[in-house]
Amino acid sequence: MTTEVAARHEPLLQLREIGKTFANGVTALKAASLTVREGDFLSLLGPSGCGKSTALRIIAGLSSPTAGVLDWRKSLDKDHIGFVFQEPTLMPWANVFDNVWLPLRLKGKSRTEAAPAIHELLERVHLSGFEKAMPRELSGGMKMRASIARALVTRPRLLLMDEPFAALDEITRFRLNEDLLDLWQDQRFTVTFVTHSVFESVYLSNRIVVMAARPGRVFRELAVDAPYPRAEAFRTSPEYAALCRQASQVLADAMHAEGR
């Protein structure tokens, strides 16, 4: 038990002094350092333009840093990363099953080989029975659920999420927050979650990395010590309110520190 807990907190990857300057001269990240630990639910919180998406894309290997090193502590290959975008980005010509099948299909898994994993995941995200539905027939929340299922179907060790619930209404967002936490606790992957909602980051994460803009950088790190599982009641607890106040304060400081 103790060894397992220890294993869950070993560093999975480290960003050391990562910098990214785009061809147009914009410095999206400057000397950003952070450590993602095995089993973390880590949120990147910050104002628009502080380089959250850029950091996530660098971690995913979709973009390469102009400075610094990205250090994977455990041998991970691309199979072990799942990515969820802000929009569901489902293929509109394929039904839910085929959309979730895609990552496995690209790795050469046939429909029948992939089917058990897909059905299981669809059940986990509460989309059982919608296998044949086309994306346009789904609500925004359901599309996002399908998108999450697609990201998890390869059983990734690290799930990267870029403001996945930002476009959803609050009720749907709360429900998806809970379901995501359930999945995370169940399947024990590591999450790096980009958001600009203080409330969402406090509710979900055990660690919050607050970022500042112009140039994008890591401003401060916060630990959220509230125990899991966090049920709906957590949202109304004084503890949650206090944590949110604390995080808001840090975010306000980060925004105040901009441009210096």
Added chain:
Amino acid sequence: MRAEVQAAPFIDREEAQRARNAKLERIGRWVLPIAIMILAIWLWDRLCVWYEIPQYILPRPGVVASTLVSDAPLLFTSLLVTLKITLLSLLLAVVGGVGLAVLFTQSKWVEMSFFPFAIVLQVTPIVAIFPLINIYVDNQTAKLLICSWIVAFFPILSNTTLGLNSVDRNLIDLFRLNGASRWQQLRFLRLPAAMPYFLGGLKIAGGLSLIGAVVAEFVAGASGQSSGLASRIIEAGYRLNAPRLFAALILISAAGIVIFLVLTLVSHLILRRWHESALSAER
């Protein structure tokens, strides 16, 4: 009261009005053009009678219809020749257009180098190019095919190129993240994403391939080398056989309409399940 509600679900006045309008529109879409057509034919017939127009200038509709029947063997054989060229060139336009588009999207450099040539081919009037083709190509069918193909392939090429390039960036990232090969990206992402664009181009190309075929026959037919509908029209023109001329003309239009309807149906069937424009067309 309760029974009444069960018998007919309550619809408010606005919804009822909307349903009525939609129904009227559906009927009108078919009835109006047909009614106007009948009226025009009737007027045509009356004009011929009122002004005693001679048959070699403007034949009465009835005469055209009976010519269509009496000359059927001749006209339909010619129609078949024209249709063969049309469909074959459409097929080649699809193969060539899609093939070139795929080639273009494999490399920006290829696209930059060759797209201008496609445009040159497109903007040069086919009638002006034909004499050249006539010199270089011997085979009659090949001549007509080349002509018709040049006219028809461009919309397919340009639309498909556009479609292949207008893929959601995030989906491309997702494919990269999952280590998709170039071929997989083409097969599972770019080609399906380009489908609506391609079908749009196909609809235009269908009409153009018929026009291309007929124009090519006209130019070739002037030197008496063709047996398609265009040569029937030229022939009839020489002989002042206006009824046959009209009959041939009607066959060409009818062929064009049928091609358009078939392609519209095909694209509707393919896109029905997912594409937005197909959906709004349904409404």
